[in-house]
Amino acid sequence: MADATLEHAAVGHGAPGAYEAPLFGAYSKKVGMWLFLASDSLTFGALLFAFSYNRIYTDWPTPFHVASITNATIMTACLLSSSLTMVLGVFAAQRGDRAWTRNWLLATMAFGTAFIVLHGMEWTKLIGEGLALPGFPRPAGAATGELAEVSKNTPQFAATFFGLTAMHMLHVTIGVIYLGVVALRKLFLPILGAIWLAGFLLIPSDNVFHYGIHVLLIGLVLATVILFLKPKDYDAHDVEVSGLYWHFVDLVWMFIFPLVYLMSTRIS
Amino acid sequence: MHDVTHDDSKGQYFWVWGALLILTGAEVWLGYHSSLMMAVHMLELLLILSIIKSALIIGYFMHLKFETALMRWLLVISVTACFIIMYFFFFPDADRILKLGVK
Amino acid sequence: MATPVSVHAHAAPQGFIRKYIFSLDHKVIGIQYFFLALTAVFVGMFLSLLMRIHMIWPTAVLPIVGEIKPEQYLSLLTMHGTIMVFFVLTTAPQGGFGNYVLPIQIGAPDMAFPVLNMLSFWTTFVGFIVIIAAFFVTGGAPLHGWTGYPPLSAVQSAGPGEGLGADLWITSIAIFCIASLMGALNFITTTLDLRAKGMSLMRMPLTVWSWFITAILGLLAFGVLLSAGILLLLDRNMGTSFYVPLINVNGVMMGHKGGSPLLWQHLFWFFGHPEVYIAILPGMGVTSQVLSTFSRKPIFGYKAMVYAMLAIGFFGFMVWGHHMFMSGMSPYSAFAFSILTMCIGVPSAIKTFNWLGTMWKGHIRFDTPMLYAIGFVSLFVSGGLSGPFLAQPVLDIQLHDTYFVVGHFHLIMGVAAIFGIFAATYYWFPKMFGRMMNETWGRIHFFITLAGTYAIFMPMHYLGMAGQTRRYSQFTEVAYQTKLIPLQTFMTYAAIITIAAQFIFVINLFWSMFKGPKASDNPWEATTLEWTTTTPPPHDNFGGVTPVVHHGPYEYGVPGAPRDYVMQNDPATYAAH
Numbered sequence: 001m002a003d004a005t006l007e008h009a010a011v012g013h014g015a016p017g018a019y020e021a022p023l024f025g026a027y028s029k030k031v032g033m034w035l036f037l038a039s040d041s042l043t044f045g046a047l048l049f050a051f052s053y054n055r056i057y058t059d060w061p062t063p064f065h066v067a068s069i070t071n072a073t074i075m076t077a078c079l080l081s082s083s084l085t086m087v088l089g090v091f092a093a094q095r096g097d098r099a100w101t102r103n104w105l106l107a108t109m110a111f112g113t114a115f116i117v118l119h120g121m122e123w124t125k126l127i128g129e130g131l132a133l134p135g136f137p138r139p140a141g142a143a144t145g146e147l148a149e150v151s152k153n154t155p156q157f158a159a160t161f162f163g164l165t166a167m168h169m170l171h172v173t174i175g176v177i178y179l180g181v182v183a184l185r186k187l188f189l190p191i192l193g194a195i196w197l198a199g200f201l202l203i204p205s206d207n208v209f210h211y212g213i214h215v216l217l218i219g220l221v222l223a224t225v226i227l228f229l230k231p232k233d234y235d236a237h238d239v240e241v242s243g244l245y246w247h248f249v250d251l252v253w254m255f256i257f258p259l260v261y262l263m264s265t266r267i268s
Numbered sequence: 269m270h271d272v273t274h275d276d277s278k279g280q281y282f283w284v285w286g287a288l289l290i291l292t293g294a295e296v297w298l299g300y301h302s303s304l305m306m307a308v309h310m311l312e313l314l315l316i317l318s319i320i321k322s323a324l325i326i327g328y329f330m331h332l333k334f335e336t337a338l339m340r341w342l343l344v345i346s347v348t349a350c351f352i353i354m355y356f357f358f359f360p361d362a363d364r365i366l367k368l369g370v371k
Numbered sequence: 372m373a374t375p376v377s378v379h380a381h382a383a384p385q386g387f388i389r390k391y392i393f394s395l396d397h398k399v400i401g402i403q404y405f406f407l408a409l410t411a412v413f414v415g416m417f418l419s420l421l422m423r424i425h426m427i428w429p430t431a432v433l434p435i436v437g438e439i440k441p442e443q444y445l446s447l448l449t450m451h452g453t454i455m456v457f458f459v460l461t462t463a464p465q466g467g468f469g470n471y472v473l474p475i476q477i478g479a480p481d482m483a484f485p486v487l488n489m490l491s492f493w494t495t496f497v498g499f500i501v502i503i504a505a506f507f508v509t510g511g512a513p514l515h516g517w518t519g520y521p522p523l524s525a526v527q528s529a530g531p532g533e534g535l536g537a538d539l540w541i542t543s544i545a546i547f548c549i550a551s552l553m554g555a556l557n558f559i560t561t562t563l564d565l566r567a568k569g570m571s572l573m574r575m576p577l578t579v580w581s582w583f584i585t586a587i588l589g590l591l592a593f594g595v596l597l598s599a600g601i602l603l604l605l606d607r608n609m610g611t612s613f614y615v616p617l618i619n620v621n622g623v624m625m626g627h628k629g630g631s632p633l634l635w636q637h638l639f640w641f642f643g644h645p646e647v648y649i650a651i652l653p654g655m656g657v658t659s660q661v662l663s664t665f666s667r668k669p670i671f672g673y674k675a676m677v678y679a680m681l682a683i684g685f686f687g688f689m690v691w692g693h694h695m696f697m698s699g700m701s702p703y704s705a706f707a708f709s710i711l712t713m714c715i716g717v718p719s720a721i722k723t724f725n726w727l728g729t730m731w732k733g734h735i736r737f738d739t740p741m742l743y744a745i746g747f748v749s750l751f752v753s754g755g756l757s758g759p760f761l762a763q764p765v766l767d768i769q770l771h772d773t774y775f776v777v778g779h780f781h782l783i784m785g786v787a788a789i790f791g792i793f794a795a796t797y798y799w800f801p802k803m804f805g806r807m808m809n810e811t812w813g814r815i816h817f818f819i820t821l822a823g824t825y826a827i828f829m830p831m832h833y834l835g836m837a838g839q840t841r842r843y844s845q846f847t848e849v850a851y852q853t854k855l856i857p858l859q860t861f862m863t864y865a866a867i868i869t870i871a872a873q874f875i876f877v878i879n880l881f882w883s884m885f886k887g888p889k890a891s892d893n894p895w896e897a898t899t900l901e902w903t904t905t906t907p908p909p910h911d912n913f914g915g916v917t918p919v920v921h922h923g924p925y926e927y928g929v930p931g932a933p934r935d936y937v938m939q940n941d942p943a944t945y946a947a948h
Contacts, residue, residue, distance in 0.1 A: 018917035019479075020571065022564040024339035028483040031563060034339070035556035035590055038347050043594040045351055046638055049358050050602055050613060053634050056359065057366035069296065076292050083329050084285040091278060134610025134626055155628050159611035163602065230486060240331075247329040254321045257292075258314040262299035263307075350591055353689055357704050358637055364701045365631060 033241045037248045040171075044252050047167060048259065051160040061150045061157055062264045063131070068122065072261045075118050079172075079250045082111030086243045093239035101239060105183035108246065112176040119169055120209055123162075127208065131158050139206045157264075164256055170215060171249045177219040182234045182242045186227055192220045284328045291321050383910035393493075395485035396910060400492050401471025402803060407496060408463035408792075409877075411454050414503070416870055418451040423863040427856070429845040444844035445514030446532050450506070452517025453540065456646065457547050458499050460788045464653030465589070466495065466554060468795045469582040471803060473558065475901040476579050478567025478918045480911040483560040487553050494550035502543035505536040513537035516842065518639060519544075521614035521632045525606040528620050538607060541600050548597040551589050558586035567900070569920030573677070574939070576899045576924040577670065580677050581656025584684045585649050591688070592645035599638035606630070636698055640691035647784050648687040651751075652680060654791020655722060658744045661794050662726055664897045665741035666733030667935055669925040671725045679718035679725075686715045696767045705764045712762035719755055723748065734935075738895070739813030743794035746821050747787055753825075754783025757832060772842070775835025778828045786824045793820075793876070800883065801890030805907045808883040816875045823869030830858050898936050899924055 024031050064072075089104030126132075128139055130148025151158040180188040196216040203210045295317050302310050327333035332340055384390045394400060424431060425439040425447075432438045439447070474482055482488045505512045513532040515524035523529050524537060562583045566575070575583075602613045606627070614635045615627035663670040670676060692700060692708035726748050735741065757779040760766050770776060800808050839846070839855050846852040846859065893902040900920070904913050918940045926937040931945040 018568055019564070020566040020568060023572075024342075024563055025336035026339065028560050028564045031339070032484060032487075032556050032560045034343055035559055036552065038343055039552050039556070039590045039594040041347050041594075042350055042591055043598045045347075045354070046595040046598040046641070047602070049354055050598070050634055050638065053358055053362045053631065053637075054613065054629070056362035057631075058629055069299065073292065073296050077289060080285060080288045080292065083288075083325065084281060087281045087329055088278070133605075135605075135608055155612045156630070159605065159609075159613060162609075163605055163611065163613075167598075167601065244330055247325055250329070251322045251325045254318050254325065255315075258295050258299070258318055262295055262314060263311060265299045265302070267300060267302065346587070346591065350688060354637075354641065357692060357707075360701045360704055361633060361637065362631075365633070 027237055029237055029241050030244070033244045037244065040248065041252075044167070044255075047164055048255060051164060051259065054156040054160060058154060058156050060264070061154050062266050063147055063150050063157075064261055064264050065266050068126070069261060069265055071118060071122050072257060075115050075122075076253065076257050078111045078115045078118070079253050082108045082115070083247050083250045085111065086246050090236070090240050090243045093236040096236075102183050105179050105239070109176050109179050109183070112172055112179070112246075116169060116172055116176070119165065123165075124207060124209070131161070133158055133162055136208050137206045137210070161260055164260055168249070168252055168256055171252065173215055174219065175246050175249045177216075177223060178242050178245060181223050181227065182238055185234070186231075189220065189224055189227070192216060192223065196220060281328060284324050288321055288324060291317055393489060395481070395489055397470050397474050397482045397485070397488060398803075398908065398912075400488050401467050401469070403492050404462055404466035404470055404495070405468070405796075407492075407499060408459050408467055411458035411462065411499060412789075413873075413877075415451050415455040415459060416873065418447045418454070420866065420870055422447045422451065423866045426845060427860050427863045429847070439844075441844040442514055442531050443511065445516075445530075445842070446506075446512035446536075448842060449514055449516050449532075449540070450502070450512045453502060453544070455785065456517055456650070457544070458495070458502070460650035460784070461547075461551065461589075461646070462495060463792045464657070464788065464795065465558075465582060465585055465649065466492065468657070468792075468799060469558060469585070469653060470554075472799060472901055473579055473582050474561060474565065475904065475908060475912050476576050476899050477562065477565060477570050478900050478913070478920065479561060479565035480913070480917075482557050483564055484557050487557050491550045491553035491557065494546055494553065498543045498546035498550060501539050501546060505532075505539040505543070508535040508539065510534045510536050513540045518643065519603070519635070520639075521603065521606065521630075521635050522616070522618050522627075525603055525614045525635075526618065526620055526625055526627075527607055528623070528625075538604070541604050541607075545597055545600045545604075548593040548600065551593045552597075555586040555589035555593070558582055559590065562586075567918050567920055570900075570939075573674070574920055574923050576656075577659040577673070577676055577680075578653070578656035578899075580680055581652045581659075584680050585652045588645040588649050588652070588684050588687060592642040592649070595638055596642035599635060599642070602638075603635065633695075633698055633700065636695050637691070640694045641688075643694065644691040645684075645687045647780075648683055650784050650788045651791070652683070654747055654788045654794075655680065655751075657791050657795045657798070658726065658747045659722075659729075660897075660899070661740045661744035661798055662729045662748075663925045663927065664798075664895055665736045665738060665744070666730045667736070667927045668729055668733040669923075669927055671728030671731075672721075673923070673925065675721055676725055679721040682718040683715060686711060686718070690715060693762055693767070696764045697771045702764075709762055709764055713759055716755070716759060719751075723752055723755075738797075739808070739810060739817060740794045740798035740895070742814065742817045743790050743797060746817065747790040747794060749821070750782050750787040750790055750824065753829070754779060754781075754787055758783070770835055772840055773835035774831040774839050774841055777841050778831030778835060781828045781831070782824070786828065790820075793817075796880070798895065799901075800880075801894045802901055802906055802908070804884045804887075805890055806883050806885075806887035807890050807894060808887060809879050812875055812879045816872055816879065819872035819875075820869060823865055823872060826865035827862050827869060830862055834858060896934070896936050898922070898926055898938050900939055903938055903940050 022028070022031070085104050085107040089101055089108060092100035092104055124139075126147060127136060130145050131151050132138070133151075177192065180192065184191070196213060199213040199216065200210065203213060295314055298310065298313060298317075305313075326344075332343070384394065384396075391399060394403075421433070421436060421439060422444060424433065425444050430438060470482070470488065474480070510531045510533070513519075513524065513536045514530050515533070515537065519540070523533065524541075527534055527537075562575075562579060602611075605611045606613050606615055610626055612627040612630035614632050615625065615630040616632070617628050618625045659670055659676060690708055690712040692704055693712045696705050696708075730745075757775065761770060761776065761779060797808055797813055800806075834855055837851075837855055839852055843852075846856055890906050892904070892906050895902070900918055901908070903918060919942070920939050921942050921944070922937050922939050924939060926932075928935050929937050929945045937945065
């Protein structure tokens with residue numbers, strides 16, 4: 001194990017054995033990512049606790065129809081499958097197979113993008129039906145149906161739903177950008193820019209994603225800074241570390257899906 | 269380090285993927301059969317399934333099962349401990365608000 | 372498998388900007404953090420001065436700031452608390468000295484992630500700019516206190532500073548959270564992965580242990596504050612009701628419904644209590660280091676010190692509710708929190724007795740760092756003794772939100788941590804800047820500061836027991852409180868003198884930086900690795916070689932050794948210790 005550890009440890013430094021064996025037996029970047037994920041899981045954990053806290057003393061509605069649940073199930077399947085393609089991408093990277101690394105990463109990004117798009121459509125539909133936060137832009141024929149009643153009588157429902165899923169969607173978006181940077185490097189920047197511009201121009205201004213799409217712009221700026229500050233060829237370690245982040249995003253959804261959706265199914 | 273020994277066992281990841289999909293299916297099925305049990309038990313069951321799913325993801329996809337024992341335990345225990353501590357103080361409090369009838 | 376690229380193989384940078392501004396070198400970043408904290412502490416101190424003046428002379432018209440209105444007093448205390456807690460007590464000991472010293476003390480050439488390190492400093496810097504900006508926007512700075520309790524903090528129309536000012540305040544905290552997360556995971560990874568050969572965990576200096584444990588606390592605590600802050604921002608700007616129940620502000624019904632302010636208190640204090648230890652633990656580490664060095668004795672009970680710090684870190688996560696005894700929290704929780712809080716007294720007492728045991732029969736050298744370390748122990752005990760009072764719900768109901776609490780946390784978390792920072796500054800200044808600080812002025816600074824802090828904060832305990840409430844801008848309107856004004860006046864004069872004395876420190880610092888006598892490589896005859904390298908250390912800390920560690924960190928007075936101290940990298944073995 002010792003040799004493998006030294007090979008893994010990012011402490012080569014021209015003098016192997018100059019350092020104590022890393023306590024976690026893994027290279028630094030992986031340890032760093034795990035620590036970040038530990039912290040991030042507490043961020044999500046706190047959000048879920050806030051959700052449960054509100055939920056315990058509130059009369060909770062169960063407004064999600066079959067269409068929403070089906071959609072969310074497909075989204076879950078997308079994320080789970082993206083995790084599988086990510087694992088295959090990590091394997092390809094460890095084999096040194098650059099072409100397939102890129103292909104699997106692109107497949108992962110495709111699943112992730114599908115998740116975001118499906119989720120965005122779901123949001124738009126729910127907002128159109130009246131489930132909205134007071135701060136959202138009001139779409140043109142906003143309904144006054146059952147969901148509008150829900151957000152009026154139990155504001156906690158819309159608040160926790162949008163708060164939790166927005167935070168998760170933000171993480172998925174960051175994940176897709178992260179994978180894009182690892183897979184395509186500078187080639188990814190114009191693609192990201194084009195998606196942002198197209199989204200900004202095409203999404204009507206009474207839709208919340210007209211503003212939400214600016215996350216991509218912030219991501220573009222950060223990715224540009226990182227790629228020009230530290231231009232490098234991403235190796236198998238970087239792919240594995242980005243994979244850790246991606247699986248974590250998947251993992252968080254495994255808690256949000258049953259708590260937010262399945263515990264609020266409308267059974268007719 | 270097990271990277272080398274596990275390189276060729278891709279099959280298990282497909283199994284894990286399949287298991288995750290099946291568990292998700294089970295959760296959705298449960299979501300539509302909540303009349304079978306009390307809501308609290310349904311929540312417990314769903315959470316147990318979610319924890320199994322996350323354990324599969326962490327253990328296999330995120331490879332934690334194959335890291336050193338120290339890393340495995342320190343990371344899992346520290347985060348879990350925080351959640352347990354929060355659980356024991358947050359929920360009695362929310363419950364109390366319910367009992368006090370504060371709106 | 373591709374050969375891993377060494378993360379810290381960066382060559383010494385050329386050019387002013389890469390060398391001093393956007394530097395990747397942990398030493399430069401540490402000094403940047405130090406000066407950021409120095410700026411912040413003067414801002415915070417200036418705010419506290421304005422507060423003290425307003426309390427005694429409410430109608431005084433001051434130069435530049437003019438007359439302070441009562442709501443501006445609330446802004447002052449909010450910003451004083453926030454700036455001091457986040458940008459001084461968290462930034463200076465951990466970001467500043469931790470960054471500078473930790474890699475050298477474990478024999479590493481740099482932190483594990485130098486780029487992340489640079490980013491975490493500049494993110495902190497942005498956070499500082501954002502919070503300072505809150506002074507200058509319409510309505511001014513927020514007035515909800517550093518704890519930001521809703522509904523006051525969650526409703527835009529609740530007060531003059533609660534508009535844009537409060538948004539900037541929360542944004543700054545969120546930015547600071549992200550910066551601290553980056554810093555914390557960097558510290559942990561560095562300690563785990565980059566210890567020189569022979570630097571086993573139980574040979575790490577107690578300073579390294581304290582920064583390491585602080586980083587773990589930061590990693591687990593700041594994430595929770597981040598999500599609490601996000602929910603608060605949603606409440607303020609998107610109209611959600613996480614924290615806000617049905618509420619009527621100035622006769623207007625707000626659109627909120629069904630939220631619980633208690634939720635914020637839980638989330639905030641889940642972060643807030645570990646934050647107290649984030650501030651104080653590095654001070655404990657520095658004190659241990661300095662007491663051992665200047666007593667020329669091994670630290671008394673090294674392992675007990677390590678386990679005590681771990682225990683403090685562990686219990687630190689289970690006691691947040693003692694800030695909430697008055698909140699209507701479940702009484703059963705209050706009971707559990709009370710017991711757990713008193714448990715923290717045990718490891719704290721272990722540390723105190725070990726510090727005293729370290730000094731016992733030592734050949735003590737009373738240099739300035741040693742004075743400050745002794746001052747730390749003194750303040751830690753004085754502040755700590757009022758802790759068990761506040762830990763009991765029954766007593767806390769009387770003392771909550773009085774000056775007793777203010778005195779308690781200023782002594783133990785505020786000034787004690789500041790004394791830790793002073794000890795660290797006087798101790799590592801020769802290594803950081805290559806020159807010695809002036810001893811005479813250092814001692815004068817110490818004695819005025821020690822006497823001053825006691826004069827300011829000790830009377831607060833009496834005021835609190837007499838029922839004087841905190842966060843009141845003036846006391847002239849309440850009959851029983853007017854009788855206490857003379858004591859407040861005394862405290863204000865003490866504060867003015869103490870704050871004036873801090874200029875001795877600043878002048879000494881900058882004068883010594885350029886004109887002080889040159890320091891040798893090991894002016895204090897200490898044993899840890901930072902004193903084995905040149906002063907100031909080269910870009911990669913040890914000039915291309917990685918030290919090998921053969922000894923524990925505090926081997927003073929070893930029988931058979933040629934000097935009264937054994938450097939950690941000394942290959943010779945001496946009589947069994």
